[in-house]
Amino acid sequence: MTQSSDIAVEVVDLAKNYGPVRALNSVSFSIEGGRYYALLGPSGGGKTTLLRLIGGFLRPSAGSVYLHGQDVSHLPPDRRPTSMVFQNYALFPHMTVERNVAYGLKLLKAPPGEIRDKVERMLGMVGLEGYNRRMPHELSGGQQQRVQLARSLVLERDILLLDEPLASLDAKLRKDMCLELKRIQEKVGITFIHVTHNQEEALTVADRIAIIADGELVEEGTARDIYETPRMRFTAEFIGDNNVLDGVVADISDGRATVDLGFARVDVAAHGLPAARGDAVALSVRSELLRIVGSGQDPEASWQLIPATYVEAIYLGLTISHLVRLPDGTEIVARVISGERSEEEFEPGSEVTMGWPGDRARLHVA
Amino acid sequence: MSSGAISGPARAGGGRDIPAPAARWRDYLGENGVQKWVFYIPVVFFLLFFAAPMALTVVWSVFERTQFWMEPGFTLFAYDNFFSSARAENYLFSMLHGAASVVIAFAIGFPIAVFIRRRVTRVAQHRVILLFILPFMISELVRVFAMRPVLGRHGIVNSLLMELGVISEPITVILYSPLGVIIGDVMSFLPFMIFAGFLALEAVQNYIFEVCDDLGTGRVRLFTHIILPLAAPGIFAGSVFIFVNSLGVALVPTLLGGPGAVNAGLIANQAIVALDFPLAMAISTIMIVTLVALLYIGHRLFDLTKVLEPIS
Structure with missing residues (x-):
């Protein structure tokens, strides 16, 4: 021993x-x-x-x-x-x-x-x-x-x-x-x-x-x-509570890729992944990193923003899950600790902007 | 009126007024009606068909014998008759036969049970077990009688062995002999050992065998340390079945035992044929006492209440 x-x-x-x-x-x-x-x-x-x-x-x-x-x-x-x-x-x-x-x-x-x-x-x-x-x-x-x-x-x-x-x-x-x-x-x-x-x-x-x-x-x-930092898409889907978005590489340079989600373009670190322009890729953002960017808040420039429609809030004790729908129909989740941040209330159906710190999304080529 | 009662419950859901007879009918079936008493049916059944006949057997064994029946009284004449005649000796001999049948049935049947549990795929196990039930679909008389052309002087076994040159003279000790009775008992009651052994082993989780692989138990110790103790209550249950049957089923010695062959069941039969009912009852009482003593020993050894408890 x-x-x-x-x-x-x-x-x-x-x-x-x-x-x-x-x-x-x-x-x-x-x-x-x-x-x-x-x-x-x-x-x-x-x-x-x-x-x-x-x-x-x-x-x-x-x-x-x-x-x-x-x-x-x-x-x-x-x-x-x-x-x-x-x-x-x-x-x-x-x-x-x-x-x-x-x-x-x-x-x-x-x-x-x-x-x-x-x-x-x-x-x-x-x-x-x-x-x-x-x-x-x-x-x-x-x-x-x-x-x-x-x-x-x-x-x-x-x-x-x-x-x-x-x-x-x-x-x-x-x-x-x-x-x-x-x-x-x-x-x-x-x-x-x-x-x-x-x-x-x-x-x-x-x-x-x-x-x-x-x-x-x-x-x-x-x-x-x-x-x-899961490398594979499967890992991102299996571990934690990740939001996985499908897209196409629109541009890649200096180790950063621009991914076209169909309704928005976001910037993500490529970490030397073998991706080329036009490749179908996925990116994942953990739900606790995703935020609803409220009105009056001014996100930092590095934040990546996408539009969405608010669906509902689900109270889970420790956390609250805010469910929103993207323009292409996929539903994603933003999790916040109950009572920690100002518990904003959103009307179901209202237009919101979702955002995450630019370096926190992961790119998956497989 | 009765048709209303039967269709009553169907109407009850939507009907605005439920017919009174239907309501009363349901009262009879309800928790304070039949449902309350239905639990006592097994008790009544037990008393009527199990406890009462046993008690009567004991009571009748001390009655006075009359020419064609018996009359109330108290005499131990039947017991005296039993113990002072060759019957006691025959009874002991029949217990010895029973014990031999149990040992042989264990030697043949338990390995089959282990084989089915360990080597047959899980889904097929119960089907294989079912195969051993098939002989019970044939009348026992036919089954036992069919042993004659197998074991006889010119039977299949002897012809085959002589054909193969293993023997030059037919073996005669396997039919119309004590050995014939044991062979008949084993052939008739072997499935009990297989069933009981298999059921006991079925409760043993596969993990147990894997742990033994991990620890390096080995085949012999797996059998003696694990399989045998875990299956012991089942083996005992199967053994009791076989022992009691070889003691009590008169058919086997009658058909396969030859002249003078008896077991406890046949002694009792002979007493009934001779219209000596108290004697038949005394023999039966002695059989009951034997069985209860056996169960008591088994209970002390294996705690038979555990047989029905799930393992772990």
């Missing part, structure tokens, strides 16, 4: 077919040791398949899995330096908490005294001291997942795989468990790979996030990069 900075997981051209169905389509990437890594994407996108290939529960149709530089593609799960935490119902129902956690060590024929110490220490780490004699059916969902975590960690393998570990918990508990997982990962220092379809969960726990959809690795980066 040492903090290591070498490559813990490397996946090369990994593919998996289920009969004629392609679940994973030639994915390559690597994960540094000691990181908390999240595989995020919609259901059925192939992220669980990828995790199971890394863990050895599935055999790849093509490609290889290297763990710490060693090709493990054809090794069974127990011969890999990985351990899996499953979604739910994965505790041995006929064993106490203590026996569940101890079982893996018993199989390894560890001395009983050592087993007892390690189990005790692990139960302490996951916050379940004194639960030794409980049966799984006497535990809550969150407690069951903690026991699973202890059962995997006690093996001291250095890559922990978590397959939607919090999916069956309610929202509040999921939030607490996210922080708990993060804390435990920092404490043990091993690599965690966490599969989830919940972006909030991924952003909370992960150092780095990979977006997986339709059997492809869409984009990979730090949690902050993925949220604030």
Whole structure:
């Protein structure tokens, strides 16, 4: 359990077919040791398949899995330096908490005294001291997942795989468990790979996030990069609450592009993207950066402005979403914190001007 | 009047005045009418068809025997008759047969159950299980009788083995013998073991097997540490079914056992044929006591209330 900075997981051209169905389509990437890594994407996108290939529960149709530089593609799960935490119902129902956690060590024929110490220490780490004699059916969902975590960690393998570990918990508990997982990962220092379809969960726990959809690795980066500067249109649509506008490149020069939205022209940073005049592109603006430019306000010159028709306000507690319709019919959302800014009221149907700081929109060529 | 009552509810929605008979009809069906009593039907059923016959069996076993029936009284003559004759010995022997049938049915049936749960695709599992129900569509008499041309001196088994040169003389110990009875019991009641075993394993989540792969449990320990304990209540339930049937179904020893072959059911039958009703009732009472003792042991071992509880 040492903090290591070498490559813990490397996946090369990994593919998996289920009969004629392609679940994973030639994915390559690597994960540094000691990181908390999240595989995020919609259901059925192939992220669980990828995790199971890394863990050895599935055999790849093509490609290889290297763990710490060693090709493990054809090794069974127990011969890999990985351990899996499953979604739910994965505790041995006929064993106490203590026996569940101890079982893996018993199989390894560890001395009983050592087993007892390690189990005790692990139960302490996951916050379940004194639960030794409980049966799984006497535990809550969150407690069951903690026991699973202890059962995997006690093996001291250095890559922990978590397959939607919090999916069956309610929202509040999921939030607490996210922080708990993060804390435990920092404490043990091993690599965690966490599969989830919940972006909030991924952003909370992960150092780095990979977006997986339709059997492809869409984009990979730090949690902050993925949220604030998504490269791909899919990422922008999937993460956060982005407004995605379609347009055509009208002009490109000095690393800035002018995009024709059909009803307005806006200026956006091109970040060296391979876009040429006439290309169909998209740009995304996060809803919390979009503002309704009220009358009497004088936006800075760098602000990009587009006309719209006000539709309605939706009160969401922490935030208020202002829904407006663009001249081409698409509806976009501007979010403000409730009570923070002057809560202007707009008449549905009234003409408004929407704007965002010039450097905050993202251009997507794919 | 009754036609009004039936069409009443249909009219009730739009009708401005609901006919009185319809309203009363609905009162009878309502929460204070039939609905209130419908829950007691199972209780009545249980008392009438289950508890009462058992109680009568025990009571009748101590009645005095008359020429054609029996009369109220209290005598343990029937029990004395049972325990002082060869019947007690036959009863024990029949329990031994039953135990042997259970063991063989487990050895054959439980692996089938494990195979269906582990190796058959989820959607096909219940269809495969259904296949094992098919024999029950055939009259048991026919099914057991059909074993004769299979197991007989010139039966399929012997002809085949002789044809293959495995044996030179027909095996005669497999029909009209105690072994024949065991074979018949196993063939007749094997599906109970498969059903009960499968149902117990069906409740085990797939994740459990994957965790075992992850921990490196291995095949043997997967069976002894995980599958067997998790399926134990189901195996016990299947075993009780088979044991009780091989004790009680008189057909099998009659058709396959040859002269002198008996089980508890056949002893009771013979007593009835001899018009010794108290004796038949005493034998039945002893069977009930045997079964209750068995269930008690099972309950102490596996906590049978858990059988019906979802796992985890």
